[in-house]
Amino acid sequence: MEYLNQNLESLRQTFQTFVGAVKDSRGGVLAIVPSREGSPSATCQGQWVHSAYDPRKEAQSWAEQQVREWKEGELGVVLGVGLLYHVEALALVKPPDSRLAVVVPDVSVFKDAAGARPLGSWLNTIQWITGTPEEMAEQLASQSTPLRFFTYGPAARLHVEEHQRLETSLRRIMASKVGGRLHVAVVGPIYGGSLPIAHYVVSALNELGHRVSWLNHNVHQVSYEAFGSFREERHRLTLQSRFADVLSLSTMAHMAEDPPDLVLAIAQAPLTLAVLQHLRKKKFLTAMWFMENYRHLTYWRQMAAGYDYWFVIQQGECLDALKRAGAAQVHYLPMAADLTVHRPMTLTAAEQQEFGGDVAFVGAGYSNRRALLPRWVSNEWTFKLWGNEWDGAANLSSVLQRNGARIDTDTCVRVFNATKVNLNLHSSSGIGLDAQPDFVNPRTFELAACGAFQLVDERTLLPDLFTPEEVVCFRRTEDVRQLIRTWLTDTAGRREHAEASRRRVLRDHTYRHRLQELLVAVGLNQPDRIGSILRGERSTVQLKERAATVPELVPLLSRFPPGQRVELKDLAADIRARAPGRQLAREELLVLMLDSYRAEKKDLI
Amino acid sequence: MTQRALLIQLARLGDLVQTIPAITALKEAHADWIVDLLCPAHLEGIGRVLPGISTVVKWDGAAWNRRALLAEKEFRPEHVVEADADLRAIAKEPYDYAFVLNQHPRAILAGALLARESIGTITGGPLEQKLSPWATYVRAVASDRGENRIHLADAFCGMCGVSPPKHMMPMQVPFASLPLDLDPIGQSDGPWVGLLVGAGDQERLVPVTIWARLITDCLNSLQRSRIVLVGSEQEEERAHSIQTALPPSLLGRVWDTTGRLSLTQLAVVLTRSQVVIGSDTGPLHLAAAVGTQVIGWYFARARVHETGPYGQNHWVWQAAETGGEEARLITPHRWPIDETIALLSHQATASVTDWSLLTSHRDRWGAYYVQAGQEPIAPFQREAVWHELHPSLV
Structure with a gap:
């Protein structure tokens, strides 16, 4: 108690409210255990929060590792409270002119720390x-300086959920503030379901004002499929794998020629681990x-360590599994909709006739859909089934449209708009509902963006994305017929849900939102690189201010518009473009020399 | 008035050594000039002993790399200020002339930054990339091949605006003590044969088994001979593999210096060898420069008429091209092992399929090679080239 009072007394002057909250808290989250060396250490639920041998030494070594990344002027933010040994160690080695903040999700932990040992000034x-x-x-988010996060794992694991919520919230707040222009290379798949999403990602990045290099490997689909035509599986797989290697190499050549700030791969992008x-x-x-x-x-298992950042549509075990497989940074990033594609449409009578109906399902013939959809066909309503891979589904042949042909995005959107009740059943390999129903599929967002009414199977991650007033869920397959019946007769209710769900997409769930969040997540981890670009710190104006000591650079910088981001390679390119027929200034030669070394570093092939 | 000239050679050891004739010729033509050398920092030791060089200016590529990395992350005007300060530290006043002997952009930029006038590989501004006549010639012979062209070292002279030197003296190697256990090298009866175990490019590596066979046969044939394995730290493992493949009874006559010598110590060891064998590498040229006879095995992309060891009385086995574009990278199927040993034993050499043996000579137009056993008649094409490219010098 003596330590607690002393420590809180020294804090009272500056952090009165905080001290009050600590005093009022119950404490007792940490069990204080003496370490071998004598100073107090702590456990929580049987796990050590600090070293059992020498907490100070352990904290020093942790701090020394962290401080290498910490740039002057950044606000260091520590996640993980424990007995604050690590915070003390970091405070001692922090760069001059940098400040340190500690996130305290539970003041009880702080109370335990303050009561365990004397804390200094x-x-x-x-x-x-x-x-x-x-x-x-x-x-x-209200801090004016860039943030640099430091996670002290043993203590941070007590508040994983709070830290995730903080990060999500911070990403959203920061996303609305960012303004710089990045160069992002988007690497798309050769074909498949993630291909249209790659297009949406490219559009969103363009909309946000970033420069996008779109590496569209879809142009190679014909060749890829041709290699798949060999009878022997060994031949097929070898050739397709080698072909993917070549595409991977071609991606690298693109990077070498026009180096981006960030390479963003979309699922199934042909990038090998070696590349x-x-x-x-x-x-x-x-x-x-x-x-x-x-x-x-499951190919993520082999690729986990290859990417600096993973963004996934699942949480919990998915995040842990990727980290165990070697991924350094894993973030949850749900799907979204593209408002230029997924939108309400006014259909002609003929279109309404062709695409419309009481109930519809659009999608491929996975086994659970083959088993469940026939139960929801009825004489009470018209039912249309759109999509491919329905061969052999005899009990659905009467409702299958276009003979099971693949449906393009535009047709999908027309069907969504023209249907009273859109069924949205997540695929699974069983015969019922998905046994592990966590992620929310793109269709959910696309239907909502179209202002269409949908009945979707319940997902654990759905409540964070849509409320029951926006999207109607079913938990049991036997409830679906009654739900269809109910909602077919409730035109106003359908409209209210559909409109509310569209408003929600507009507010929170476009690809623009997602890409902003993605870039901010990267920026928060790279405050001096991606972060500084997003904060617009590399604009011509800022560089000109800094160039006060090198006035000769000002004319070079003045050639760029004030708000434009200027990098070494931009300056060098501008000098090269204007070089013919004139004598280059010394500063120009120096910029070119620096750029020649930069270019060599990016010489990938 | 004394002129200050800076010779810029930012390539590897072999190119630096091949620059010696140009330096010698420059000093012959302009005895009162101060000629400094700009070379990679790690080659400074060799740069210092090149005849005719007043001061060696070190080019710190690692520092430029670090700075470029920072500037790429976030460009700041301070990077330019620091780079400028570094350059002013190595050359307070601009040189009157920079002789730029590489076509690499940074050598050309260094010339533009450090001197009032640049001469050498390009004409015009540093970004114009208009090759000088001599650089055009070097590029053309590299692609056309053929015999009896101007040697690269003499083309360097041409780029500097001077004829090949009249006199070439061996490079004077300064005293440098060797590690105690290596000090006996070359101090007793021999011959001591230096063997260059590696090469800068993978394609120029002689297989370990071939080197092992050559060593075995050499030590068996020449009773008093010793082999000195020469190479860098990266070549230690190769040297170890070679020794593993040798009969244990011969190991006492093999001296492994790989990874243990500075460049100056390397020059000492090469001086103490009576002959040095290797592929077209920097140490082979260094051996020739210090006056040691060399036997080169030229294959892959190496061509004796362009980069054969400079000087007189050197031997080169040149692997034959078999025609076609892909043949430019010559991969020998057999190696002139017995024939090389015959050379070491001063015996007549038999001809070897797919290889030809050439010997080096020098005249007023520089170095040239002729087939072994033939009269050293200077190929007249070289004179014609000098007439065409540099009529004022002829």
Whole structure:
């Protein structure tokens, strides 16, 4: 108690409210255990929060590792409270002119720390961030300096959920503020369901004002399929795999010729682990948006360590599994809709006739759909089934449209618009509802964006994305017929849900939102690189201000529009373009020399 | 008035050594000039002993790399200021002339930054990339091949605006003590044969088994001979593999220096060898420069008429091209092992399928090679080239 009072007394002057909250808290989250060396250590639920041997030494070594990344002027933000040994160690080695903040999701833990040992005057130099995760995110987002996060794992694991909520909230807040222009290379798949999403991603990045290099491997689909025509599987797989290697290499050649700030791969992008490792060696940042069910498509196990950032549509075990497989950064990023594609439409009578109906389902013939959809065909309503891979589904042949041909996106959107009740049944390999119903498929967002009414099978991640007033869920297959019956007769209710769900998409679930969040997530981890670009810190204006000591550079910088981001390669390209017929200034030669070394570093092939 | 000239050679050891004739010729033509050398920092030791060089200016490529990495992450005007300060530290006043002997952009930019006038591989501004007549010639022979062209080292002279040197003296190697256990090298009866175990490019590597056979046969044939394995740190494993393949009874006559010598110590070891064998590598040219006879095995992309060891009385086995574009990269199917040993034993050499043996000579137009056993009649094509490219010098 003596330590607690002393420590809180020293804090009272500066952090009165915080001290009050600590005093009022119950404490007792941590069990204080003496370490071998004598100083107090702690456990929580049987696991050590600090070293059992020497917590100070362990904290020093942790701090020394963290501080290498910490740039002057950044606000260091520590996740994980424990007994604050690590915070103390970091406070001692922090760069000059940098400040340190600690996220305190539960003041009880702080109370345990303050009661365990005397804390020094450094306590008053720390900014203590408390409140709900959303409130803490607001506090951090309001800082004028770039944030640099440091996670002290053993203590941070006590509040994983709070930290995830804080990060999500922070990403959203920051996403609305960012303004710089990045160069993003989007690497798409050769074919498949993620291909249209790659297009949406490219559009969203363009809309956000970033420069996009679109590596569209779909142009190689014919060749890829031709290699798949060999009878022997061994031949087929070898050739297709080698072909994917060549495409991977061609991606690298693109990177070498026009180096991006970020390489964003879309699920099934043909990038091999070797190429990813080579890109990392050459200091390229890579990210993968894996919009697949990680339980079914498992190549992430081999690729996990290859990408710097993973974005996935599942949470919980999916995040842990990727981290175990070697992924350094894994973030949840649900699907979305593209408002220029998925939109309400006014259909002609003929279109209404062709695409419309009481009930419809659009999708491929997975086994659970083959088993369940026939139960929902009825004489009470018209039913239309759209999509391919329905061969052999005799009990659905009467409702199958266009003989089971593949349906393009435009037709999908027309069907969504023309149908009273759109069924949205997530695929699974069983015969019932998905046994592990977590992620939310793109269709959910696309239907909502179209202002269409949908009945969707319940998903654990859906409540965070849509409310029951926006999207109607079913938990049991036997409820669906009654739900159809009910909603077919409730035109106004359907309209209210559909409109509410569209409003929700407009507010929260477009690809624009997702890409902003993705870039901010990368920016928060790279405050001095991607982060600084997003904050617009590399504009001509800022560089000109900095160039006060080199006035000769000002004319070079003045050639770029004030708000434009200027990099070394841009300056060099401009000098080269204007070189013929004139004598180059010394500063121009120096820029070219620097650029020749930069170019060599990016010489990938 | 004394002129200050900077000779810029930012390539590898072999190119730096091949620059010696140009330096010698420049000093012959302009005895009162101060000629400095700009070379990669790690070659400074060799640069210092090149005849005719006043000061060696080190090019710190690693520092430029670090700076470029930072500038790429976030360009700041300070990067330009720092780069400028570094350059001013190595050359306070601009040189009157820079002789730029590489076509690499950074050598050309270095010339533009450090001197009032650049001469050498390009004409015009540093970005114009208009090759000088001599650089055009070098590029053309590299693609056309053929015999009796101007040697690269003499083409360097042409780029500097001077004829090949009248006199070439062996490079004077400064005293450098060797590690104690290696000090006996070359100090007793021999012959001591230096063997260059590696090469900068993978394609120029002689297989380990071939080197092992050559060593075995050499030590068996020449009773008092010793073999000195020469190579860098990266070649230690290769040297170890070679020794593993040798009969244990011969190991006492093999001296492994790989990874243990500085460049100056390397020059000492090459001086103490009576003959040095290897593919077209920097140490082979260094051996020739210090006055040691060399036997080169030229294959892959190496061509004796362009980059044969400079000087007189060197031997080169040149693998034959078999025609076609892909043949430019010559991969020998057999190696002139017995024939090389015959050379070491001063015996007549038999001809070898797919290889020809050439010997080096020098005249006023520079170095040239002729087939072994033939009269050293200077090929007249070289004179014609000098007439065409540099009529004022002829």
